[in-house]
Amino acid sequence: MTDHQKKILGRVRLISVLRAATFFLSVAIIFLWAPGEVHVLPSLPGWIVFLLLVRWHSRVKRKNQACTNRLSYYNSWRQRMDDSWFSREEVVPAEDGRAIERDLLLTGSYSLLAYLDQSRLVAGGSTLLRWMHEALDAPSAEDILSRQKRVAALSRLTVLQGRWYGHEKASGLSTPSRPGIPPSELNESSGKQSGGPEMPSARRADSSDDATNSTSEEPAALKTVPAWLAGLAGLLAAFSLGAFFSHEILGTRAYHFLSFPAQWITFGVYLLFYRSKEARARFNEILDALDQTLPLLKSLYSFRFHSSVLARERELTRNLRSELREAIFQDSLYSVFRNPLAFAMGGLIFSGPVLADWSMGGFLKRNEERIRNWLKDFAALDAMLSLAGHQRFLEPGCWPVIASNEEVSRPCVKARELHHPLLPASKSVGNDMDFLPEHRLWIITGSNMGGKSTFLRTVGMNLVLAQMGGAVRASSFTFSPAPLITSMQIQDNLARSESLFYAEVRSLKRLVDHQAPVFYFLDEMLKGTNQKDRSFACRKILSHLIESGSAGMLTTHDMELTSLTEGYGSMVQLFHFRESPGEGLQFDFKLRPGSVEGTTAITILRNEGLPV
Structure with a gap:
């Protein structure tokens, strides 16, 4: 303290x-x-x-x-930034999302999403996930730069961050793979299940608009309490209360004994015919979102966004108090009668629920679209502040640069001191890389436990961050946007009677069928079959990918694949990881050019006490 x-x-x-x-x-x-x-x-x-x-x-x-x-x-x-977050016992990969989320550790309890998500709103976490999915599908350079500039401007506003994070994180429905994200948003973001979720979906046409992007259909016309019923209930309530106080204070006749029964009949008509479950669900959805958002809005009343790149945020908060005054009133009025006791007493005494329902219905008919847009804007602001906080505490960290050469139409990545986004500084090793536009394939060989798969994830996760508009963990990073596809952690599926080999085949089929150019990551291709068939099939598939214009990285123990350099020259590059010299099995996790000499498999088996 x-x-x-x-x-x-x-x-x-x-x-x-x-x-x-x-x-x-x-x-x-x-x-x-x-x-x-x-x-x-x-x-x-x-x-x-x-x-x-x-x-x-x-x-x-x-x-x-x-x-x-x-x-x-x-x-x-x-x-x-230390080991405590990374040493949690529960490290669960995502099981219900696209395969690339699992391969690149994008979702789950130990994932890029869990690492980034400091959002105060449930919708803020949903927006981060949506941006992550858009990043897999290669948004345009203009969209990336626009969001990157806004995130960079927000990262400098430490006063705003202090106000924003002075509020508690909103509680909401969550799943193990996507903490704090409602199922409705998951269905929107994660695409179809089982039938091919691993292939990035087509990019949404309106993805350039961060604040209003949504795939949900237009809400149906809202059916609520008619004006005549609300007027009758209001008149009866006013007469009943006036008659009651007149009787108690002035001693007049108790006319309220006549009007109260009529008022109760009106309340019964409302309950039987006009209390719509759909309308109440719409009310509650918006009220829950407003209840989360209003405390954050109040912290922005006196804040001014001076940066020109934050024009949208400045416009959003310019007349916030006056524009949301009615929303705050409706929220307060309707929320009173969400309590069952208040609902019953209010309905019997002064027709409160009828009037609140009618008032809220009219308000939403006039303003629902605008309120939903406000909520989306603030969800986007919440998500950008999570990315801004990530940049603020990133070490090393930089803003990625999009390759400016107009002739660069193929994937390329150039980075210095590139680190894995999820590893603490004490365990992370930086590597330099220069994947040129003329390169088609990097074949990475190396010792077991040498860091091959981790390097693929390092490149892939930093590309996701870059294409989200966030900062990357490197001292410098230049890239050209491209769709990302993986085939790494392939598993058999008993429920679909799918063997490991067939699962690998389906995963590679999605990659081959995807329109080039893409940037792909392959980890130990076709390990579910024999060496002869594997070597033949891998050479054919990789040759097809090279000739189609796609680019990517492959980790393998199959040294025969390194001969692809003979047919494709500089388009195929060889790199490796190896153990450090000295006693024992030690690794420096540094990427080196060329192919590896020797393996560590037998040493590892012997160290674990196996009879080899």
């Missing part, structure tokens, strides 16, 4: 004591001002002071909670 928090907690305790003392003093004045009589008026100053203390207490408690939330945010990034 910091000194500032201790000071705030001391103030909270002091105000609590003053509140209690003021309350009991005010109660005592009521009964003791004149013994034997009850006097409320003399206690009025005490109650005013009590209410002021309640308001002050609430503000101080919110300030204390904001400090706690900010510390939690900074501690989470501190943990990400």
